[in-house]
Amino acid sequence: xxEEYDYDINELKAAGKVSALAMGHAxxxxxxxxxxEDVAQGIEKFIKDSGCDMAFPxxxxxxxxxxxxTPEHGDARVIGxxxxxxxxxxxxxxxxxxxxxxTLSLNNKYSKLVEAxxxxxxxxxxxxxxxxxxxxxxxxxxxxxxxxGFNPIKNLGGHGISEEDLHxxxxxxxxxxxDSTQLKEGELIAIEPFVTTGVGQVTDGSTTQIxxxxxxxxxxxxxxxxxxxxxTGNYSTYPFALRWLISGMKISEFMIRKSISELITIGDIxxxxxxxxxxxxxxxxxxxxxxxxxxxxxxxx
Ligand code: MN
Ligand code: MN
Numbered sequence: 146x147x148e149e150y151d152y153d154i155n156e157l158k159a160a161g162k163v164s165a166l167a168m169g170h171a172x173x174x175x176x177x178x179x180x181x182e183d184v185a186q187g188i189e190k191f192i193k194d195s196g197c198d199m200a201f202p203x204x205x206x207x208x209x210x211x212x213x214x215t216p217e218h219g220d221a222r223v224i225g226x227x228x229x230x231x232x233x234x235x236x237x238x239x240x241x242x243x244x245x246x247x248t249l250s251l252n253n254k255y256s257k258l259v260e261a262x263x264x265x266x267x268x269x270x271x272x273x274x275x276x277x278x279x280x281x282x283x284x285x286x287x288x289x290x291x292x293x294g295f296n297p298i299k300n301l302g303g304h305g306i307s308e309e310d311l312h313x314x315x316x317x318x319x320x321x322x323x324d325s326t327q328l329k330e331g332e333l334i335a336i337e338p339f340v341t342t343g344v345g346q347v348t349d350g351s352t353t354q355i356x357x358x359x360x361x362x363x364x365x366x367x368x369x370x371x372x373x374x375x376x377t378g379n380y381s382t383y384p385f386a387l388r389w390l391i392s393g394m395k396i397s398e399f400m401i402r403k404s405i406s407e408l409i410t411i412g413d414i415x416x417x418x419x420x421x422x423x424x425x426x427x428x429x430x431x432x433x434x435x436x437x438x439x440x441x442x443x444x445x446x
Contacts, residue, residue, distance in 0.1 A: 153241055158445065160241050166195065167234055168247055171203075175205075176251070179224050180220065181223070182217075182388070185216045188232070198383075199383070200237040200242040201355070207229065209425045211231070211347045211428040212419075214419045218392060228250075229248060229249070231428065233246035241308065248262055258293075258342065261293035262339065262429040265297070266431035266432070273437055275327070278325045280324045286338045287321060293340070296426075297340055305334050306333045307333075311384070319338050319339055335434045336432065339429070343424035344423055346422070347422055348423050354388070355416075358380070358413060359413065368403065371396060387405070
């Protein structure tokens with residue numbers, strides 16, 4: 146029996162189409178020598194010019210960074226020809242969110258790693274249907290990664306998507322974790338295999354560029370109040386990048402950073418540090434958002 150879900154199918158499909166086009170656009174921007182900040186801004190501009198809001202800041206994680214790196218304001222980092230770059234992006238129409246990603250090995254030095262993540266996604270998607278246990282999808286991802294001589298990242302995985310939350314409900318593992326929770330018809334989910342040359346685990350890195358408002362308790366300082374008001378007004382409860390505040394607000398970067406610290410301390414902001422592969426292995430990721438069907442799935446992105 147199909148349950149009622151909280152997405153608007155037409156809005157979701159529109160966001161999905163923009164996401165898919167944005168991934169294509171990202172391929173034209175992400176070239177050796179390009180500044181990461183220009184690439185991220187170019188993709189974000191494309192999504193906004195296409196009539197969508199950002200579901201979250203464009204993530205451009207490189208090499209052993211698995212996720213959550215978005216360029217900082219004035220970021221000096223430039224794409225190198227040996228880089229393995231994960232482009233992870235999402236478009237939003239009202240409360241309808243998408244989440245998708247692909248990996249580039251610009252000189253094809255690590256194309257086997259990239260292809261393993263793509264094949265793992267393809268195989269996983271071919272198994273998606275209502276009644277399927279999430280551990281069986283994880284098992285398929287694991288099997289595909291290992292067949293190519295790589296490890297799946299065990300503490301990252303796919304997820305349910307709700308209108309408030311990009312990571313809601315189910316966790317869809319990248320290995321057989323024994324979780325027999327079943328997918329349901331109509332459910333909106335993201336599947337995202339991560340494969341690595343390393344041990345297959347991520348840990349928090351030393352920098353944070355992505356944040357999210359999780360509460361609106363009134364902070365003590367005037368600047369922190371301004372930051373809270375700016376973020377709730379512009380990004381609601383969806384993730385935002387530090388560079389968006391620095392370019393969008395009239396207060397100094399120093400005060401913005403100080404205010405964020407204050408808002409974290411009182412529990413208004415959650416921080417998403419960069420996630421780095423524990424053994425510094427190279428990481429590739431492929432991701433799509435899909436709706437679970439009775440005999441398969443509908444790809445949204
Ligand atoms: Mn995701
Ligand atoms: Mn993603």
